[in-house]
Amino acid sequence: MQGLASSEQEMRLRRLFADLLIKKGYEKEVYLLDLSAFFKSHGVYTLSEVQDLWRGHLSKAEVCRHYFSLYVHIPFCRKRCSFCRHYEWTCSSENQLRLYLDSLVFEIRAFKEIFSGVMFKSLYVGGGTANILSPEQIDRLLSEIDLNFRFDDHAEKTFECNPNESSMEKLSVFAGHGINRVSFGVQSYSQDVLGCTHRAHQSEEMVASAIRDAQRFPAFHKINADLLIGLHNDSPKTVCDSFLKLAQLGTGSISLYALKPPLHYIKKYYRGRQDLYDEALSEKLRDFERLVAPITEEFDYVFTPLKEIRANFDAWMFTLRKNYHTGRIYKYVTAEFPIDCLGLGTGAVSTITDHAFYKNQSFTPSAQGGTFEQNGRYRGCLKYGPKEQRVLFILGEIATWNRISKTQYRGMFGSDITADFTVELERLSALGVVSLTDAFVIFERKKPEERFFYALFFLDHKMIFDAMEKLKTKV
Ligand SMILES: C[S@@+](CC[C@H](N)C(=O)[O-])C[C@H]1O[C@@H](n2cnc3c(N)ncnc32)[C@H](O)[C@@H]1O
Ligand code: SF4
Numbered sequence: 509m510q511g512l513a514s515s516e517q518e519m520r521l522r523r524l525f526a527d528l529l530i531k532k533g534y535e536k537e538v539y540l541l542d543l544s545a546f547f548k549s550h551g552v553y554t555l556s557e558v559q560d561l562w563r564g565h566l567s568k569a570e571v572c573r574h575y576f577s578l579y580v581h582i583p584f585c586r587k588r589c590s591f592c593r594h595y596e597w598t599c600s601s602e603n604q605l606r607l608y609l610d611s612l613v614f615e616i617r618a619f620k621e622i623f624s625g626v627m628f629k630s631l632y633v634g635g636g637t638a639n640i641l642s643p644e645q646i647d648r649l650l651s652e653i654d655l656n657f658r659f660d661d662h663a664e665k666t667f668e669c670n671p672n673e674s675s676m677e678k679l680s681v682f683a684g685h686g687i688n689r690v691s692f693g694v695q696s697y698s699q700d701v702l703g704c705t706h707r708a709h710q711s712e713e714m715v716a717s718a719i720r721d722a723q724r725f726p727a728f729h730k731i732n733a734d735l736l737i738g739l740h741n742d743s744p745k746t747v748c749d750s751f752l753k754l755a756q757l758g759t760g761s762i763s764l765y766a767l768k769p770p771l772h773y774i775k776k777y778y779r780g781r782q783d784l785y786d787e788a789l790s791e792k793l794r795d796f797e798r799l800v801a802p803i804t805e806e807f808d809y810v811f812t813p814l815k816e817i818r819a820n821f822d823a824w825m826f827t828l829r830k831n832y833h834t835g836r837i838y839k840y841v842t843a844e845f846p847i848d849c850l851g852l853g854t855g856a857v858s859t860i861t862d863h864a865f866y867k868n869q870s871f872t873p874s875a876q877g878g879t880f881e882q883n884g885r886y887r888g889c890l891k892y893g894p895k896e897q898r899v900l901f902i903l904g905e906i907a908t909w910n911r912i913s914k915t916q917y918r919g920m921f922g923s924d925i926t927a928d929f930t931v932e933l934e935r936l937s938a939l940g941v942v943s944l945t946d947a948f949v950i951f952e953r954k955k956p957e958e959r960f961f962y963a964l965f966f967l968d969h970k971m972i973f974d975a976m977e978k979l980k981t982k983v
Contacts, residue, residue, distance in 0.1 A: 555884025
């Protein structure tokens with residue numbers, strides 16, 4: 509009886525918190541929300557403080573078994589696509605790119621000494637639109653990276669490309685610097701779909717020639733193209749037609765992203781109802797899987813069946829069997845071992861395992877170009893304690909899947925999730941929401957909103973009260 513009463517109180521507290529989030533305008537997007545903004549310990553780090561964080565981390569004996577990845581962010585696009593969540597700034601002048609590159613070079617050099625003993629396992633230059641840079645600028649950036657950091661012989665080195673900005677000259681600069689993976693944002697081949705997204709300028713021929721050009725370079729072991737499903741006006745058939753065109757080109761891998769629509773998109777096309785979008789998406793995915801099956805068979809693409817992958821997955825990968833590798837490690841992939849990521853450039857997120865993650869905002873663009881504070885200010889989510897780190901990881905997992913891998917958790921934090929969260933897991937088990945297997949903590953609720961709500965049980969009272977306090981002052 510006592511237990512029941514206390515679990516009812518616990519429910520009530522989370523309900524109050526969830527309601528407050530919705531009241532403050534997070535609406536149906538709540539389940540995708542990154543709660544880090546509401547945790548305490550925010551601050552502004554100077555460059556030397558960030559350098560000290562890394563120095564301290566790298567001096568520990570156990571980091572020798574960590575994987576290190578380098579992420580370089582180019583936060584500019586020519587134009588904003590209406591569906592995009594990655595967009596940061598419209599490039600206003602060549603001067604802006606030049607100044608931004610100066611700031612990147614400054615940052616690269618600032619971390620050279622600290623990372624001199626590290627062999628990076630991966631490089632990812634992404635955006636925004638990373639290949640918006642000119643061939644000379646790309647050469648300058650990659651030369652600085654080559655000169656100042658060391659990479660494992662088998663490191664995966666990716667340059668993210670918009671087909672619209674691609675050229676043989678840029679591709680040959682990539683190849684000359686050991687880039688071995690290029691990833692093109694295609695999204696769709698359908699002009700009806702592209703027309704509604706501000707990408708009408710992207711033609712079929714443009715995509716085909718960007719991919720064919722890339723295929724001429726043996727250096728690019730992996731050529732990927734991104735497609736989206738869930739865009740306004742698309743259908744399983746249009747997505748499948750786009751897939752077929754990429755398959756006919758022999759594209760090494762095709763990543764299908766389920767659109768995570770911005771709120772304005774939901775308002776415009778789904779009467780503001782996220783649940784309507786979710787339903788439409790599930791249906792599209794199911795039909796797409798059925799339609800795409802014969803194409804994957806004909807062109808020999810390997811992929812995981814839909815029912816076995818994450819709900820709200822990041823990308824559903826289809827890989828040509830002859831290119832199939834499992835050992836893929838880059839910024840977005842967490843594996844069964846700790847990954848430390850050094851993120852350079854404004855907007856890049858860095859992760860220092862079990863210690864800190866922070867978002868770099870050292871460059872401020874302006875109409876004239878932009879400024880980089882040479883004393884390096886890194887604003888963002890910083891210095892979370894061990895508990896906050898663990899909760900943020902759990903929330904991130906639950907937002908995108910219905911389970912948390914115990915091994916992955918142990919790899920990230922060096923402790924057991926069942927020991928760290930004994931009370932919380934008992935409470936959730938008693939509510940029938942969670943079950944435990946040897947390998948996973950499984951959330952039995954299917955709806956992302958429900959998963960989000962019960963995930964709030966991993967926050968202790970202090971975290972919830974702090975977050976509510978912050979939310980209350982938000983207008
Ligand atoms: C960082 S973007 C860079 C792509 C590149 N700028 C381009 O458009 O060609 C990487 C990928 O994220 C995916 N993406 C963009 N907006 C998305 C959203 N709202 N939900 C899910 N995926 C999205 C797109 O497939 C895109 O190719
Ligand atoms: S999809 Fe690519 S080009 Fe379009 S806004 Fe997003 S990052 Fe920029």
